Amino acid sequence: MPKPIAEQALSTPEALRPWIAGVRTLTSAEPPREPLVRLPDAVTRVVLRVTADGHRDVLAVGPRVRASYHRGKAELSCVELLLLPGTVRPLLGVPAAELVGRVAPLHELPGATARRLAHALRWLDPQEAVPRLGRTLPGLLPVPADPARAALVRAGVAALSARTDREPARVRDVARELAVSERQLRNLFADGVGVSPKQYARIDRVRAVVTGAPTTRWAELAASNGYFDQAHMTSDFRALMGVPPRSYFTGRLPAVSPCRTSGLA
Known part of the structure; x- marks a missing residue:
């Protein structure tokens, strides 16, 4: 049986639970032998990715309506924040439907909160990010509008x-x-x-x-x-x-x- 991308679920800090459904990490030291399977997923996420050469991206990743199959990459570390339904527009400045099938640099989205999130996440260590997120992000997040x-x-x-x-x-x-x-x-x-x-x-x-x-x-x-x-x-x-x-x-x-x-x- 093929395996979806290996992931580790982490405990979501209490202060982030009005916005974040879950936090997951992915670390790959060498290319997987089997294809990486990305299942369909109706979740929008914010992802910090650090590659082997130290390049960093903070990305908004929209829902996937179909599975995709990929060759794995070596030496990749990521932390992703799964956004709760109803939080995409206030956090990212766009309705969730505009992100379906898209991967966008977070700082390029129109929401001011998206740009603040991108700045706060960019230089975190993915393996040590969650405790710091619980301390720093609540002050960046707006009060739910509705x-x-x-x-x-x-x-x-x-x-x-x-x-x-x-x-x-x-x-x-x-x-x-x-x-x-x-x-x-x-x-x-x-x-x-x-x-x-x-x-x-x-x-x-x-x-x-x-x-x-x-x-x-x-x-x-x-x-x-x-x-x-x-x-x-x-x-x-x-x-x-x-x-x-x-x-x-x-x-x-x-x-x-x-x-x-x-x-x-």
């Missing part, structure tokens, strides 16, 4: 996400539960997540299949993740991953391409 709107987005994300104890909800049911129209829900997701509710659910289900496949039968995976049947699951998986499930899990992958600028995008 906490009620952000709460709606996060409630929608939670309802549409795959869980082991229930099937993900359907978009129309989520809109009704949140007392908004489906059009309003789409607008909330475009601004705060970057993709539509339907596309978010599709990405989340495929990621759940990737996680569950090693230990769960195909038919059970399809049923537990809200697919009509196994054929529906296979069709979605192929569309987002580039190959059907059996090919992916036996290592028959699409052709690899060079890594993009971010190293994590």
